[in-house]
Amino acid sequence: MAPPPNEDGTTNQQDSTNDQHPPISTIVIIIAMQTEALPLVNAFELTEDANSLFPKGTPWVRYHGIYKGLNVNIIWPGKDAVLGVDSVGTVSASLVTYAAIQSLQPDLIINAGTAGGFKAKGACIGDVYVASEVAFHDRRIPIPVFDLYGVGLRRGCSTPNLVKELDFKAGKLSTGDSLDMTPQDEASIIANDAVIKDMEGAAVGYVTDLLKVPAIFVKAVTDIVDGDKPTSEEFLQNLSAVTVALGKAVTRVVDYIAGKSVSEL
Template sequence: MAPLGEKSDASGEVIVAEVGKRPISTIVIIIAMQTEALPVVNKLQLTEQSNSLFPPGVPWVRYYGTYKDLHINLIWPGKDSVLGVDSVGTISASLVTYAAIQVLQPDLIINAGTAGGFKAKGASIGDVFIASDCAFHDRRIPIPVFDLYGVGLRKAFEAPNLIQELNLKVGKLSTGDSLDMTPHDESSIIANDATVKDMEGAAIAYVADLLKVPAIFIKAVTDIVDGEKPTAEEFLQNLAAVTAALDEAVAQVIAFINGKSLSEL
């Protein structure tokens, strides 16, 4: 992502914004699944908005409230209108992120959720990671330069003080639209040097970078991708317990952020 507080105008001049120096005021938290979102909603005592800020017909749900000096907005993409399942994946994540930034003008985005982890990279069930980088593993375009565009590598916002204070693990995140992992995906994930994999992060990172809003990614490990158990089985088995670890981590991150500027994170 662009250096903190900097963006280029039409003439190419770099403008230094004051947002990096003043206390953070508005945060948007994006969580893909209702099971992951509701514990955070309850933990932060957020209220569901009755009249949506978003276009008519979309299933996106906003919860809002305050934590000390922070205005908190949690956006859940809602249920698919046809099949009734959580609207997971990169398309919903991209749309929700773009709309939330346009409507709410946040100082910071937090993408929180569960993820698969790789034991070869030191991940265990229940571990909570802060992503240092986000990239895609299923956008294969074997043409020079387009191949790099497909990977779509983005740096997450660096928050060394937050990581040190909360003693959180750091790892690279790889994103794709499938829960399972094909051999092609595996080779791409290895090339991405990823510790965790999800279905939203890199899409949110792309939109956040496009609109120059810093983003932090908090991922809790539900399943070991390079383990012996089937991914779907292990994910469902551990979802409830790992979600509890996730919502505790999100609450700790919010508490740490309160009263601080971006540059103090």
């Protein structure tokens, strides 16, 4: 329906545009590790959900609250019931993303977390990237067309204004379920033209693309994959400091989002 005319007979085109592209109201931040989540829980002054929205028996944790007019939800997959470690990886990430979208109907998903970076592509410890594309590097199916399905390339939400304003780096993200990198993984990551690698992003991207929810991937570099130090050692050494950097970066992203529509990002 067209907007009603003003007294002079003209119409208010801005009102019509705002109706078509309303400001973002509800966001969900998917984050794999409690260490990564807690700085943001504190920054946004969120409260842990006492009555879980999720199926009984799942360890998934939701923190929620209102921040600058936004309904902010952080979903953390919780601890493995048997081993007590963070439920990292693609299976947990895809499950919680699906459950969060079904339960909360968000306007935007932010997948935030730490990642390995490649010095050959210019990555340094502490760099924050907004991933333009996400793909898998460990789903090798050497059959025509199935090979493309295995890579599972998805594009993140276009955010040129956000990246420019906040001065983040942009690059492609490759996802696999192992912290280390085999020669086969390396070949696939090179084929994906990735700057950073993680264990969740492409799984989140698969679900958000399936359910047509815009997604932003914000990753902070903890280790240099093609460097001299063992990945696990460097990851643990830098995790605390880089988590602080990640928290500040995601807070800036949410500050920027407040009051804007997806098309303005």
